[in-house]
Amino acid sequence: MYPKRIEKYLLKVQKPGRYVGGELGAVIKDKHEVDVRFAFCFPDTYEIGMSHLGIKILYSLFNSRPYIWCERVFAPWTDMEQIMLDHDIPLYALESGDPLTDFDFIGFTLQYELSYTNILNMLKLGGIPVLSRDRHGLEHIVVAGGPCACNPEPITDFIDIFFLGDGEEVDLEVIELYRECKKNGASRDEFLRRAALISGVYVPSLYDVSYNDDGTIRSVTPRDGAPAVIEKRCIMDMDSCYYPDDFVLPNIEIVHDRAVAEIFRGCIRGCRFCQAGFLYRPVREKSIPCISEQCHKLCRNTGYDEISLSSLSSSDYTKVVELLRELNSWAKPENVSLSLPSLRVDGFTDDILDQIKTVRKSGLTFAPEAGSQRLRDAINKNVFEDELMSTCRVAFEGGYTTVKLYFMIGLPTETMDDVAEIADLGRKVVDTYYSTENRVKGKSPRVTISASSFVPKPFTPFQWEPQDTMDVLREKQQHIRSSITTRKITYNYHDSDTSFLEAVFARGDRKLNQVMLKAHERGMHFDSWGDFFSLEKWLDVFKECGIDPAFYANRRRSFDEILPWDHLDYGITKEFLKRECERAYESKPSPNCREKCMMCGAKKYCGGVCYEER
């Protein structure tokens, strides 16, 4: 429940429902009867945080243990933040209304680099010292997990513990250890030292990093018995993995307001730009009966009439049509509709279309990522033009008129000709519409081309690549615009400034902590929101810290450089990534995991797609 004294101010802010809690499914416990209080913080607004599947899973999992009370905390929007500052109201958790200082753990999920400033801001608003070294005693342990934990070096001064890989097991192990340490009166240092011995736990304060004169890393040395290499956690049996049968049901509209089923983790494709495709290897599927039962319970318990089947590439589920049929056996009679996001161009079949024909016919979205076949081969996005066109034809025959195409610019090996072909591909989709004989008559097609700027990420074959400079990216954005010749195409592009900053922090090292701290001190936050992001301010901060952001974003690393994340092990070998990078230079695609094993290293987890019968 919200603190009573904010009541007066709530009508002065946009969407006060963000700050009051009280939702159905929110877990209320007696704080005197639990041993560990965990504040699960999402460093963005309520509507975004509440749409995130990871927080739903971990929230329910933690609360399923009687001795843990997990609550939710979101970043207040700037109007509310100002009120909290003006009236000395510390950031509070939605269930109890208690400030962050009342919690044992303050946990953050790291979904995107541009949310880092929000983490520091939330700590400050909650009255928690932002620097790890200023926090003492066995309380206020700041932990973080999620995809960006694969290179957490830019925020190691602020976070005590990072969780690598799947959180379902490791998080509980650390909480259990904390509970024991608290009982025995152990010190914070002792707890951290012992936590570092748990697989999947990275305690950055136990590692010393030294640098060469050119700014690259010389060595990373563990202390106090911490492991030299930290391995990610990977849950192999997805059917027995915890999954909630109920969600906290938001009272206000959120971004994704529906039931979600996770149908598998990982991706067989290995698109070379895609970090998720490597971080979550190997592919581990849930069985059809398991998914169906979980979905059914979830719909019954929540009252949702829509299920979204979540994964990195839904149509790669081995028996996707069977799955949809099974789900529809109860979903149709109960007026529940299915949606299947992340469909690949080549996975869009009549069979699938029949099963997901929901009441709302929104547009279709495909991501060819690159305009030319040559470049699609180089990035290993194995999508062919004729597949795209035949898929669009199926869609147009099915009554769709709107197609969105997502592309990236600034991909390694890209030329201006590749860029121009983006516009060309859009035009061909428009042409396909007019050549589709069974299309809905009397309507005009709408093709949207979106171009975002490529950000090289750790644990991908492009982790050594320079990002295009902002000037080059802007030139490419304009080149697409001038290559578009039809008004049926809407063109928009993602601001290259934010992509630049993302590139800096994605592959940053510990020297960036001071930049982060200074940016925080200057009040910078909500950088992922265009309204607040200012590259100029960031460049000022870099300058003052004597750090050149181009060193991180635009520099080509050599294959033998020690990378800031080399001491973290996500199961993918550096050798494999090198081989994939070299194949990219030759514009040579690689087969997917089901076609041929490329020896990435994930086989060591002893399960998943690596051991499927072929």
Place this chain on the structure above:
Amino acid sequence: MRNARVFFKKYGAGKYISHLDLNRVMLRAIGKSQLDIWRTEGFHQHAYITFALPLSLGYASECESMDFRLLDDNEDMSLIPERLNKCLPEGLRVLRCADAVMKPDKIASATYDIVLEPMNDGEISKKELSGKLKEFIQLPEIPVEKKTKKGMKTIDLKGYILGCELPDSDSVRMILTLPAGASLNINPSLFVTALSDHIGVELYADVTRTGIFTQEGKSFE
């Protein structure tokens, strides 16, 4: 098919569920309760519910109502409040369910219980505020700006006040009856803003709608 009407309270966190969001929350609750109600049959099929009189964001109420059509004529209406309450968040409680008697267009007025205090603590004492309020309601006219479909319009609020009581209370409190309904609806915030402007102190009003009435003064059933 029976036209059912549930009456519910809105309070606490429930006050911050907007009218649009209330529709969503109720639809989900009906889905979860597995109550069999009529669904629209058009292209976008969905369960059909309507609300007689929207409530402003941030107001509590003891007398909200929602209508739907029960497909089963033999459905036991006395069980419906409990079934729905299990599926509703804190701050929304169904009080009773009955056959809808009146059409929503019969609604003519609503009563609001309003507790006033200064937005900034200590800016005005209770005694002083209470005195100012008494003076204010004695004014011969209260001109206010009201937003209409045709733009801003100045009206004399005084002429629209159907009832105004100042009960004995520890707080500065008033019970105000104002026109309500689709054709003419006066929001009590107009009164509060006018009072604020008059005394030059920003006020916070804790508003609860306590009754909805017809032209004849009967409770909306």
